[in-house]
Amino acid sequence: MDESRLALAAKEGDLNAFNRLVLIHQELAYNIAYRILGDAPAADDATQEAFIAAYRNLKKYRGGSFRAWLMRIVTNKCYDELRRRKRHPQTALEPTHPDTQEEIESPEWIQDDSPSPEKRAETAALEKAIQGCIQNLPDDFRMVVVLVDIQDFDYEEASQVIGKPLGTIKSRLYRARARLKDCLQAQRELLPSIFRLEDEEYS
């Protein structure tokens, strides 16, 4: 059953049809929320709220890309969370080692499929460095980079999700990339081994 038929059935009140759509898009939705918010619990909440909101507002879906329509709801929920954070800034409580008082890495950072522990650690460090640079971007730039460069959305679909014209998408994207380039260049100087690994993979 294709997405359009599932969406039509869901509009008529079929919860099972809607849940099938959830299963198709939940990983993408969660990853977008995670990259935008940079926080797993927040991404969890935003994704769940987005699916609830999508079900309640199915009447407003008028055909076209269901994925784009759904991800727009996800990005809106992320915007809500970002605005809430600005109104009520919070300091994240990272667990620290009792002896060294160093931050203990979150399990998610070291969770990947790399074969060796060293490679796994380097990958985690690289991901943390990149995610740190992404978090330093303005919210609007971050949205575009996450959709286009991380989640492989094309310009038109990104334009539908964000609700801005193509020219705005292009402008925000090149500016985001330029900032990320500078940020990653600084990280490269701090963590040369990580980027050396990447250079070897490119060559």
Added chain:
Amino acid sequence: MKPQEWQTLSAYIDNQLSAKKKAAVEKRLETEPEFQKAFKELVETRALLHRMPRQRIPHNFTLSPEMVLASSHRAPRLFPVFSFSSALASVLLVVSIVFQWGIGSAPSAMKGAMESADAVTAFEEHTQEGAPQIILWGEPDYSGGAVEGRGGNQGGSEPGMLMESAPGDNNLFSEEMPAEEAVPAPALQMPELPDAEKTEAMPATPLLEDDGPAMMKAAPEEAAMEITGGEGPILGIPSTEDEGQIRTSPANENLSAPARAESAQPQLPILQMVLAAVAAASGITAVILRRKSLT
């Protein structure tokens, strides 16, 4: 590198350039080392982003019927509307009550002006209706004293005429009262005589037509003082130059403000009742909606 050049390179990486622009970029890449370096850095950045690992979802995000039901029991959209309308109606009710108190505490002079305005209005209505107006001038003075009876007009006024309002009227007599309508009081009614005969009938009275206005100038205050009192009409004797002119009473000009205020007063209680009803209905509806959302 200029921002426009960065934008061109970024679009080139995403294959978003026209054939012409694409060719221009490729030519620059072959000839300009700095352009080439910038291109390489952008490509690496994009590649690093693209290689970011996908996060595993912590759980399925499918919806249960309980979740759908719980989400539908949130505060209804109309709740803030009814709450706001109830508050607004209450505020407007208080404002209208305060406004009413403000009108009620108007100075007593306005009341007096209102009453005099009422008298004029009633008098005008009465005369317009054609009701006979009994006008009693002061007692005829054939000794040459003040001739009250000559006040107010150039001709036709009979000596010895007293002006009094019709019974039950609290009229304010003004100079606009046409003398033709003056009806001599029965008790002091004098036979109508032509002007020449009048003059002859009162030889002792140096009544000449030219003296009339002068006499009237002297007389008005006395006549007014003699006649006024209680509910009697106030005789307004015009000056010479104002004889025969129809003048709008000053009391009528003041009529607009107090009359306006008075006319607004009956509408205020109605408005207050409406506002109170709206406030009560909106508030009760908001409470009901809120209780429904919580159950």
